[in-house]
Amino acid sequence: MRKLMDGHNFQDRDWLFGLMIQSKLFCPKRAGGRVFISPDYNQTMEQQREMTMKRIAYLLDRGVFDGWLTGKGAEAEMRKFALHEVIGMYDHSLAVKLGVHYYLWGGAIQFFGTKRHHDKWLRDTEAYMIKGCFAMSELGHGSNVRGIETVTTYDANTGEFVINTPCESAQKYWIGGAANHATHTIVFSQLNINGNKQGVHAFIAQIRDADGNICPNIRVADCGHKIGLNGVDNGRIWFDNVRIPRENLLNSVADVLPDGQYLSAIKDPDQRFAAFLAPLTSGRVTIAVSAVYSSKISLAIAIRYSLTRRAFSLAPNEPEVLLLDYPSHQRRLLPLLAKTCAMSFAGNYLKMIYVKRTPQSNKMIHVVSSAFKATLTWHNMRTLQECREACGGQGVKTENRVGHMKSEYDVQSTFEGDNNVLMQQVSKALLGEYIAAKKRKAPFKGLGLEHMNESCPVIPSQLTSSTLQSSRFQTDVFCLRERDLLNRFAIEVSQRQAQGESKEYAFILSYQLAEDLGRAFSDRLILQTFLEAEATVSDGPMKNVLGLLRSMYALISLEEDPAFLRYGYLSTENAAAVRKEVTKLCGELRPHALALVSSFGIPDAFLSPIAFDWIDANSWSSVQH
C-alpha cells in the first residue's frame, strides 16, 4: 500500500528520513520512550531562519540536492520531488526555502533561460554557491502578474538593461530569501523598448555580494513576522536604475539584440506571457503534493490518538469508549482519510504528467495543476482543522504538530495563484473547450471531457449499497455533474453576453457555477486517478480496502457537494441512501484505520507524542528538571 501511495523513490525517501533523524540540527526530543524530531518553534523569526540555513547546509553536504538542477530526465525529476516531499514533512519552511531556490530561481534559469544561462548558473545554483530568489509578486500585484509595475528599459549605448521600481506599489513583495540570504534574483518586469511595451519579461539581477552586502541601487526590507513559515526570510526589493548586462534577459521566448531590436517568435504579448509562466507549473505541483503529505501526517496523528484516547462511558462502571469507536468521530476522520488517499493518487498522476510533459500536454498540465493545487490545499487546511479539533486540547500543543501545521500551510491557499482565481481559470478553460467543440461541431477532445460525447448517464431511482459502491455509478454521477454544470455555465455566460455584458464580466457574474464546475472537474479527475491506481492491484484484501476507500471518496463527495441535490443529480431519496452508505463505510473502514495510516510510510519520529503512549510522554518522569 505504501508503494501505491508514495509511488516512487522509496529508498531515497528512507535515506533522507534517516539523515534528518540522525542529526542534532533537526532537534530530536525524547518523549514516552521515543524520539521525535521537529523544529523548535518557540524561537524568534531570526533564530528560525538561521536554523533553516544550517539544515540546508547539512543536507547539501550529504548530497541531498545532487542532480536537482544538473540531473536529466524524468527520473531525476521524480527523485527531486520525492526528496523535497520528505523535507516538507519535517518543516514547511525548509521546503519552501529550498523550493524558492531550486524550483523557482533554478527553474526560471532552466526554463526561461538558454544555454548561456544554464552554463553560467545551474551548477553554482545546485551547489548553493549562489542563492537565488524569485521576484515576481509586488505589493500591488499578486495573482495578477500581468499588471506588475516594475519597468525595464534597454540602453543600447552600454548594452545594458535598466530596472526601476517606479512607485511604492511596485516594490517586490514576499520574495522568499530576499530579506537575508539571497545573492541573486529573477526580476519580473515590464519591458519597454524604444517606447514599445513588450509586456512582462524575466531578468537576472544580483542583489547581494558574496559577503552578503546589498548591491548598489538595490534596497531591501523585511516582510516581518508571519503566522507561519518564519524560517523563510521573505523580503521586499526596490530597484533604482539597476543596470544589468543584456545577456541577463532570460531569452527562451524573446530576446533583445545589442542594438535594441526586439525579437520574439511569439507575436501576441498575451501568448508570450503565457509561455513565460507555463514552466512554473512545477511550483504548483510541489504545493499540491506537499499538501497531501501534510494531511497524511495530521491524520496519522489524529487517528492514532483516537485509538488510545477514551472519553465517556455508555453505562456506569463500563470502560470509557475509544474516540474512534464513536460513529461521529469515524465520520469526522475516515472520510478525510479516504480523500487523502484519493488525493495521494491524484498527486502521483500530476507529477507523472508533469515529468512526461510535451508541448501538447502543457495546457492539460496547466489546468490539472491549477485544479489540484486548489483542491488539495483546501482539503489539507480542512483536514488539519478537523484533526486539530479531533485531538482536543492536545491539538493545540505545538509539539503535537497537527495544530501548528495549520499556520505553516495556510499560505498554500493563496500563494502561487489564489485558489479561487485558479479554479476560475479551470472553469474558463473548460468553457473554452466547450465553445471550441461546439464551434467546430466535433466531439470533445481533451481535458478529460470525452465523456460528454457519450449519452447522458442515468442515475437509478433506487440506489442499493452495491450500486453505490460500484465504480460505474460513481463515475456516472461525477460525469453527470460535470457535464450538466458545464452546460449550465455555458448557457448562463452566453445569456449574460446576450444581455449586453462583456464576456469577461459575464464570466465574473457566473462565479457560482464556475466554482461548482471547477470542483466537479477536479473530483471527477481524482476519482479517475483512483480507479487507475486500483487497477494496478491484483485481487485480494488490499484491493478490497482500496474499493472501500474509493467508495468513501466518491460518496462523501456526493454528500458534501450540495450541487447534487440543488441541480437534481440525486433525488432526496438517493441522498438519504448516500448518507446511510457513508455511515456504513465508516464502520467498514474503522478496522483498517491503523493499517492505512501506517501505510503512509511516515517514520514515527515525524509524528508526535500523542500518536503513541501519550500518558507516558506526559509523565512526571519525562519532565526535565
Next chain:
Amino acid sequence: MRKLMDGHNFQDRDWLFGLMIQSKLFCPKRAGGRVFISPDYNQTMEQQREMTMKRIAYLLDRGVFDGWLTGKGAEAEMRKFALHEVIGMYDHSLAVKLGVHYYLWGGAIQFFGTKRHHDKWLRDTEAYMIKGCFAMSELGHGSNVRGIETVTTYDANTGEFVINTPCESAQKYWIGGAANHATHTIVFSQLNINGNKQGVHAFIAQIRDADGNICPNIRVADCGHKIGLNGVDNGRIWFDNVRIPRENLLNSVADVLPDGQYLSAIKDPDQRFAAFLAPLTSGRVTIAVSAVYSSKISLAIAIRYSLTRRAFSLAPNEPEVLLLDYPSHQRRLLPLLAKTCAMSFAGNYLKMIYVKRTPQSNKMIHVVSSAFKATLTWHNMRTLQECREACGGQGVKTENRVGHMKSEYDVQSTFEGDNNVLMQQVSKALLGEYIAAKKRKAPFKGLGLEHMNESCPVIPSQLTSSTLQSSRFQTDVFCLRERDLLNRFAIEVSQRQAQGESKEYAFILSYQLAEDLGRAFSDRLILQTFLEAEATVSDGPMKNVLGLLRSMYALISLEEDPAFLRYGYLSTENAAAVRKEVTKLCGELRPHALALVSSFGIPDAFLSPIAFDWIDANSWSSVQH
C-alpha cells in the same frame, strides 16, 4: 448602530481602549501615518508571558478590575463583560489569563463557595494579591469532567482534606496560570468519605507561596509552547498527599462536618454535579461573545482592504476592479458580515439572560450558552479563515492580525466543552423537553419550543423576493426545520431503542440528526434575537439596513445548511430563488459595507495597516533603518 451592537457600557469601553492606546506596554507601532497597537508575537513564550503580567499590572493600577468580584448586581456584571471584551480585542492571551483568574477562580469562589470563602478570598482576588487558577481538566479527562481521577479523602483526626493524584492520567492539565504565576488553585476532585464516593467536588489549595516557590507536596510542570495563547502559562499539577483545611471545601452544594459526616441538600450525585457546573456558564458566555468581537475585527480589516485593493481589469486600459466590487468577493465577505451582526445580537441576549439569571432560567441558560458557544466560535474560525484568504498574502503577515488571530482563537472550539459535545447536549436537552411534553400531554413550554404548539408552517411553492425578505417566512422556515428535525430525532432514537440499543447508544448513533438539530435550534434563536433588536429601532435608513442584514443572515443559513434540501423544507426551485436572493442582497449590502464595519466601534489602532493606506504603510520611508 454601534449602540445596538455593543449593547452596553460604551463609555467604559472607550476609556479602556484609551488606556491601552496610551501605554508603551501595548507596543504602539507607526505605519502609514497611524499608530497600531498589538503584542509583539515575534517573542518566545516566556517573553509573551512576562508581557501579559506587565499589562495586567498596568490595568490593575488604573482600576480596570475594580468591582469585578466585589461589585454587586447586573450592572457590575455587564461592566465586567464590556471591559473583558475590550481586553480580548487587544490580545486573546491577556483576556484568557484574566478570565481564568476572575471568571474561573473568582467565579468558583463566588458560586461554589459560601460566606467564609467570599470574605477570605474575593477582595484579595480582585486586587490580584493572590493569583488563582482552576484545576479541572486532567490529562485523561477534558470534556468528561465527571470521569476525573484526582481523589480527595477526609482525615477527621486533623480536620483536613487530603488530595492525591493517583496516576499520571490524573495530573491536572492545561491549567492556565499554573506554570508560572498562580498562588492558589481550585481543585476538582472525586471526594471519598469513609469509603463512600460522593462524586466531584471543588476545593481550594495553595500551590505557591508569596515569593513564587512551589508549595510542599505539589509538583508543577509546563504545558509548553502552543499554537497560540502563548501569553498564558498553562501548566500541569500533581498532588501528593496535599493537606488542606476542611474549610477549603467549596460548600455551597455539599459540606463535610468536622467529624466527617457528609451533608448535601441534593441527594442525587448527578444533579449535584450539574449544580456544581451550572455557575461556570459565565466562561462560555465570555467565550461566545469574544468570538464575535474577533470576527468583527477580521471583517473590519478584510472589508476595508477590499475597498482599497484592486486586482485585474475587465478590459485593457481600464482601472483594475476593487476587490469588493467582485460579486464573488461580496459573496465571501458580506454573508459573514451579516452573520456576525446577527451573532452580536445573540451575544447580547446571552449576556442579558445570564446576568438576569434565576434558578428557573438556569437550564435555558445552560442550553443557550452551549449552543451559542459552539455556533459563535465555529463561525469565528470560519470568518477568520475566509478573511485571511480574502486578504491574500497580506493576511499571512502577523501585523495584519486576521491570520494570526486564527491561532489565538482556535482553542475556543474545544475548551470549556468541545463544541461537538456541547451541541449534542443541546439536542439531548431538546429531546428531553420533547419527551416530557409528550409524556405529560401538555404543550411545549421552554427552550423556545412553543412554536411547536402551533400548526406546522407551510412554505409557499413560489418564493418572491419580498417573501424571502419577510421575517414571517424566515421565522417559519427556521421553525419548520427545527420542528421536523426534533420529530425525526425523537423517532430515530426511539426506533433504535426499540431495536434494543441503550438510550445512550441510540443517541450516539443518531449524531447526524443531533448535529442538524443543534444547528437548527441555534439559528432559530439567533434570528429571534435579531428580530428583537430590530424591533427596538424606529423606521428609517438604519432599520432598512438591519432588514437587509437579517434577510442575508436568514437566507445564507438556508443556502448553507443542506438539511433544507435534504429533508424537503425547500424545493430545488425554492433553493434556486434563495441563491438568487443572496446574490441580490450582496449587491444591496455592498454600499453599506464600510459603514457597517465602522459601526463595530473598533478604534483604528486595534485594526491593522491593510485596513487603511497599506501602500504608504509599506513604503520605503516607513522602513526602520
